[in-house]
Structure formats: C-alpha cells, structure tokens
Amino acid sequence: MPARNTHALSHTGSSSFPSPPSAYISIDAEDDHKTLGKRISTNSLAFGAQRRAGHGSLGAFVRAKWRSGRTRWVVGGTLLVLGGLWFASLGSVGELAGVAPGATETGRRDDVLFELGPTTTDAAARPPERPPKRPSRPAANAAGEVAIVDVDVWPAAAARTDPAGPSERFLAYSPHSGYHNQRISLENALSLAFILGRTLLLPPVWLGHAIPYIQFDKLQRRLEMATKTGLERCKQFGEGGSEDVIPRECTGYFDWTLVHWDFLVDLGEARKLVQTRDRWNHTEAWLEEDLGLRPIAAADRKAPEAASPDTFHLRDSTMYQYRLYDSPEDEEPLAKFENRIDLTRLAKDSEAYKLVHLGSLFGTSRLHVQEEANFNARSAFRNSMVFRNPLIDEITYEIRDRLGGATSYYGLHLRVGDGIFQKSAPDNMAGVWLLLCATKMKIDQDICEEISDWSAKKHGMLDDAPAVVRRSSGAASAAPTLGKRANSRPQREGAFHHAPLPAIPTIRTRADSPLDSTLSCRGTLHTVENLLPFNAPLFIATDSKVPTADRNLAIFFDAFPCTFIISDFSATSPLNTEVVDGLTRLPGLRNGDDKVPLAQFLYPQLDAQIAAYGRALVGTPQSTYSRFAVDVLHQVYQYALPPDP
Secondary structure, eight states, X not given: OOOOOBOOOOTTXXXXXXXXXXXXXXXXXXXXXXXXXXXXXXXHHXXXXXXXXXXXXHHHHHHHHHHSHHHHHHHHHHXXXXXXXXXXXXXXXXXXXXXXXXXOTTSSOTTBSSOOOSOBOOGGGSOTTOOSOOOOBOOOOTTSOOOOEEEOOSOGGGOOOSOOOTTOOEEEOOOOSSHHHHHHHHHHHHHHHHHHTOEEEEOOEEEEBOOOOOOHHHHHHHHHHOXXXXXXXXXXXXXXXXXXXXXXXGTTGGGEEEEOGGGTBOXXXXXXXXXXXXXXXXSHHHHHHHHOOOOOOGGGTTSTTOOOTTEEEEOOSSTTSEEEESOTTOOOOOTTOSEEEEHHHHHHHTTTOSEEEESOOOOTTSEEOOSHHHHHHHHHHHHTTXXXXXXXXXXXXXXXXXXXXXXXXXXXXXXXXXXXXXHTHHHHHHXXXXXXXXXISOOOHHHHHHHHHHHHHHTTOSTTOOTTTSOBTTBOOOOOOOOOOSSSOSSOTTSSBOOOOOOOOOOOSGGGOOSOTTBOOSSOOOOSGGGGGGGSOEEEEEOOSSGGGOGGGHHHHHHOTTEEOGGGGSSOBTTBSSOOHHHHHGGGEEETTTOOBOHHHHHHHHHHHHHHTSSEEEEOTTOHHHHHIIIIIHHHHHSBOOOOO
C-alpha cells in the first residue's frame, strides 16, 4: 500500500501549509552606468591629449579653456546627455519595429486568456507623448462600417438577490490565470460544493490579462483590488470619439473585462445540482454584508490572515498544495500534489462554519472522485462548460453546415503561435498529422509518411524535419497523443453512445463534395486512388498569425485541397462567394458595462467550436485548450448522452 501524506485539518477554523523558502536574485543595475561613465571619461582625456599636442594660438586657447573646471564639466555633461538621448532612441526604434515594452519573444504573455482576434487600433488618435494605449476599436465590415452593440454580460436570470438564510452554508475559492484555468477551477468548485452540500459563491469570468497564481493571502488582495469601480470616467475613451490623452488611472482599463459565466456557458443543468450565488466582490466586507458573516474583531483587522469567525480557511502557498479525495479508501497517489485532504474530514471539521474558503482549485486531477453520485455530478458539471453564446452558436452552425455538416469534415485545433507551442510546433504538428492520417482516417501509415516527406521536400524542410516526419529504414513512427486525464475515470465507461459514423463518400469531383455551393477548394482534387480520402473538407482552428504561410501547417494545406480557416468566411474570395453574416456583427460586440470590445476574446471560442463539430478532432499535445476541445466540446457535440435509466 503506497504511503499517504494526510493533512490533519485544524479545528480552529484555519488551515495552512508551510511556505517554501523564497529566493531573491539581485541584479546590480549600476554596472552599465559605471561602464558608460568610464567610457566617457576615457574619451574626454583622449580628446584633451590630442589638443595639447596641437600648436598655435588656437591650441593654446583650447588648452587654457580645457584646464578650466567649468569647461570639463560642461563637456562631460553634454556627452552624458547625448549618451542618454542615444539610448532613448534605441527604445523608439524598438517601438517602431513593433516590440512592445515588456513583451516576450513571442509577443504574447503566458497568462493572456485568449489569443487576440482580428481587431484594429486607431494609431492616428495617439498623441506623440506615448500615453497609455487606447482600446482596440471594433474592426470595420466589408462596407467600412461597424455596428456597435453593447451587450449585457450579466444575465439577470442567473442572479440571486435574496438574503442568505441563517442555515445556508457557502463555499468560496480564489480564481486565477487564463480562461481554461478558471474553467477547470469552476468544474472542481461545483463538484466540491455538491459533495459538501454548500452553495457556491460564483465569481465572474476574467477575460484578458489574467491574474496569475500567487500565495493565498496575496491572491485575495489582488482579487480585491481587481475592480473598475471608481474608474467610470475611463469608459469615454472606449467610445472612439475622444482625442484627449488617456489619464494614467485608465492605464490597462481596456486590457481586461469581467463577464458572467452565463454569458459564455449554460449552467442551467449545473444549478439543478448545486445552488450558486454571484460573487462580484472579493472583499471581506462584502462577505460580511451579503452572507451575514460575523465581522472580524477590531484587534485582528490588520493581521494578514484576519477573517470572520464564521469562515473556515484552507490556505495554500503553492498551486498544487493539496489534492482532494471523496473516499478515505482511495489509494490514488498524490502525483504532483503535496498534501492529501479527505473530504469526509473536511466536511466534519468545517461543519460549524458558514463559509469554507479555499485557494486555488486549478488542476484536472485536483479532485479525485470514486463515489458514483459524485462522479455523475462531476460529469454533468464538465458538460455544462460547453460554450453557449447565441451569436457564436449562430456563426458556428452556419459554417459547420456549409462545410457539409458535422459528419462530413475533419477538425484540427492547432497551437503554434506562441510560447512553448511555437518552439515545439514542428514535432507537435508532425504528431498531429500522423494521428489524423493514420489513426482517425485509418490511412496506411506508409502513405501518411510519404505525404510528410513530399510536403517537407516541397517546402525545403526535409533536412530539419522532425524524426516523426522522416522515413527511416522502414520503421514505423508512433504518433504522440493527448495525455489522458489523471482522474481515475475521466469518462465513465459507456458515458457517450453513438451509432458508428457513416464513411465519407468517395470524392472525385467537386460535385461529389459535401461542401456548400458557395465554397470552392484551395487546390485541385486528388485523382490518385489512395489519396482520394484527402479530398474531404478540413477545418483548422489555429493561433497562427498567417496559417496559409506557416510552414508548420503546410502539410495540412498540401494534403487536403479543401482546407478552410475562419478568415475564409469573413470576406468574399475565390474560395467563398457569400460572407457569413454573423462574422460582420461579431466585431461590433462590446461589454455594455465597461465598453471593452469582446470580439478579441470570442474568436478563439468560435474557432474551437467549428473544429469540434467535425467528425474527428485532433488537438495540440499539452494544450489545455485543445484538451477541452477534444474531451468536452467534441464529445458533447458529436455524441448523444444516454437516456436516464
């Protein structure tokens, strides 16, 4: 029997873990300045020596002046000023080259929620003094017009305004990081609230520059300060009519926004199992007022861990501090987690407290469930995370149907545009290709590898192609797959049932294709018999800046003559004779509360939905977004849940 690290919860109402030692790296920023000063001094002395070597009255005059202390100070000061101006000019050159201050090599922060969609920025409205950047303005449609639509991102139907009852018990947690981290945390929070029989305090969705994970108390303070209350005057700069310099307090105002979960998903089924109450305010004062908690004692208010005596805290100092188990008999190892918490013990220790407040609940394997009722509830909560937005659904359905319907095309969700995905793109895409070709389409692997070789040679990449692409002594190359969820039963056996999908009819001519008459293929259809399966339509959802010119994606465009991307449907072209109407309205969507454009956050959602409706979907290894698209979106879209017994 493997050893278990069991954490005993404190009966005092507060539980914390030892904090790891912190390491600080000090960088001497003065070194460069000292070097520069020495360089200037050396150059000044050399200049003086040259003049002293001169002859005539002019030389004597210059030597006399140089001996004057005032002249040396003036010259030295002038050189320092010129040096400073020179260094400043380097920053300006960087800006002109498109390098944003503080940007990473990839041009994207790791904690950005969604990759930015095709929004535009009005550079002419920026004064030359480098004020804080203006919000991205909605993009124009084909007619050069944008219909601005302020949308309600706080559906009233989901709100609870009734006062908390004296016997009602609540559960709170600390959301952080990007959208899919927040989604995973919410799945766990709903499951935990179900198991403990508590009402979940539901935070909003943070879209944009996310709050990263930090230790419990620090994260709480960040969440408390993450508000636009008092910044109402900043809204006017999102209207597009003001030429005034954006004040400093409005810096970053348009980089993020908050929306209710019901704006993106449908929690109706989840609410049948768990009561929820919106928590738009993360302060202790709100908890006391809205939930009726007893206030913090006056003597304790300045303490970092001060809280109401009605609150049971489970503090964390690392993201994977604890793992939760619904059964004491469960022997599943802790894996990457540090401490074990049995929910039966947690329920007993926190029974007398009105509020249980946890830190991070991120992690697909954070909550390990074995009890049948708990597992079924967790599956229901996961299925509730499927995107549900009227306009996004409308666009998805139209593009899906024009591609021939859900059973007629293949879908790919490919991340190659940033961070680790950019660096590992060649190997990842090679694996995706084999998984699609050999596993999903059931094409002979030798043919799949021959196509890989041909495409690599065509684009001059064979020498530096990944090993999985190169044929070697006839040995078969294995395609990497998405890792399995670490939960014991990620989906109960037989949870999804469907009739076997009919084979795509053989496509030899355009007339055989399931594509709508408004669409045309990029390339010439294959005529060789063993290549005919690749005449099927393919939709690629990707964060690549220019997918059609991206060498990492070249094999898909080469193999599938009828490959489409989202931009193909936003304008008329030889590929498309009819614009999808919803795509002309999407750029004009704006949060009616803070005037932040929403399209930039919704394009990746739309992309994933279209791909997930394909008869088969392959995603990018190690991507939580791809995992969600494959494990949840595709499953729910493609399969019917079994009827109730």
